Amino acid sequence: MNNKVLVILCSLAVLTSCSIYAQESNGNTQNKNLQSEMELTMPGAEEEGFRGTDSSCRNYLEDYTYQTDENSLIYSGSGEKVGNNNQQLSGKPQVIWTITDDNDPNNVVSNPSNETSNKSNFTNPGCYKVHNSGSRQLTDAGGAAKDGSKDGKGDTGDNSGGKGKANGIATANQTIGVTVHDVTAPDLWLAFEECVGNDFASSEEDLSNKMVEKILAKAGEPFVTKDNYQDIEGTSYIFVDEGKSADRNKIPENKTVRYTLCGNLFNSNGTPTLNGEVISTKVLDKSNKTQQAVVEGGNKNDVFKGVYVRRNVPFIAVVRSVDNGDKRKSVGAKEADGVKFVIKDSNGTEIQPDANGGYLFRVPNYPREDYSDQPDYYFEAQAEDVSKNLTKIKAPLYIVNTSASFEGSTNR
16 A cells, blocks of 8 residues: 555656757857757556556556666767758767656656666656656767767767867757556554443544554554564554565565564463564456455464454454555545455354444354354455555454453343
8 A cells, every 4th residue: 555646647748859950049050959859668568548547648567667768869879960050969968867756746866877778666656757858969060079079989089189169969858757556455454452341432543543643653564563562452453564664665476565463362362472474465456457465364373373352351443554655644444445344253244343333242262172153253354445456354253261350231
C-alpha cells in the first residue's frame, strides 16, 4: 500500500532528439560537433491507457526489472563516417543512464556505465523519466583520434600511428516518461481493545493516535517483537504487511505478505500470544493486474483460529491501512480511504456498535459445542488502495463465558 499516491497520472511527452546536424564553433570549420538521433526502447510495457492513464505515458508495473536499450548512430563501429564534413566516429562512447522521480527531485539514480543497455527497476509507483546521454569523439576521415584510437574498436593506441586529429564531438540523448503502477496489497493494522466504562470514543481516538504514530515511525512494520509482546496489555493487534524491508519488492507473481498476531485475544484462555505466518498474494483483477492478500482464520489447524472476547466486556475495534504508494508516509483511516470493519452473525446480519462506539455481547457462544444454539459471529476488516489492490482479514469472533465485574447497556 491516506492520500496515497499509488498511480500518478502524468502527461510526459517523449522527448526525441533532432536529426544529425553540423554546428560550427568559433568560426573554425575544423571544430565541428554533431547531434545524432536516438531511439530508446524498454520492452514489457502495458497497453496505452492502462488503468485509465493518459495515452502519452508508457505504462509499467512496479518491482519488475526492465531492459532499456538505446539505438543511435554514434554507437556504431569506429571509422563510420557521419555528418557532411567527412568526419569519423572514434574512441569509446561515453554513456550515462539517469532515472529521475517526478515527485521527488532528490531521488535520482545515475549510472555512467558506458553501456548501450541498462536495467531499470522501479520499486515504488509513480512517474519517472528514463534518460540516456551519449557522446563520442570525431576525427578527420582516415585518421586516428587524438587519444590514439586507431584499431576500429576504440582502444587507445600510442598517438604516433594516426594522421587525423580530433575535431569534434558527436552526441545523442533521449528521455522517455513512464508511469509505474502499484501491484502491492496495502498493509493493514487491526486492534481490539477491551474497555471499562462508556467513554469508548475517547478510547478509540487514543488508540488510533497511538497506532498511527507507531505505523509512521516503523514505516509500516509491526512494532511488536518477541522481546516486548508480553508488555502489550489490554490491546490485541493483527498486522498484515509486505514483510521486512529486505523481503519487500518481490515481482508480482512471487509477492507475499506476513500476518502477525499479538495480544491476549487470540486464544480462549487469554494468555499473551505472538504468532503469525507468511502467505502468498493472488491476482485480484486480471485486466488491471491488481493483487489481493486474504488472511483468513477459523480452521482448527490454523495458527489464526479467531478472536476471543469476554461476555459482558465491551470492546472497540480500530482499523488503519498504510500503503507503499507514498512510501508508507501516510495512513488510511476511513471508508473513503478504502478502510472498512464489520461484525456479522451467521445469517449475514451486521452487528452495529452501540452509541458509544463499542461492541458488547452478553451471551457466550464458545465453546461452540456447549453453545450450539447461539449464532456464529465473524469479523472482517479490509483496506483497498487507490489502484484497487486489496488486503482482507476475516475470522470468527468468539464470545467466551468469562465473568466480568461490570455491565454494559447493550443486550446480545
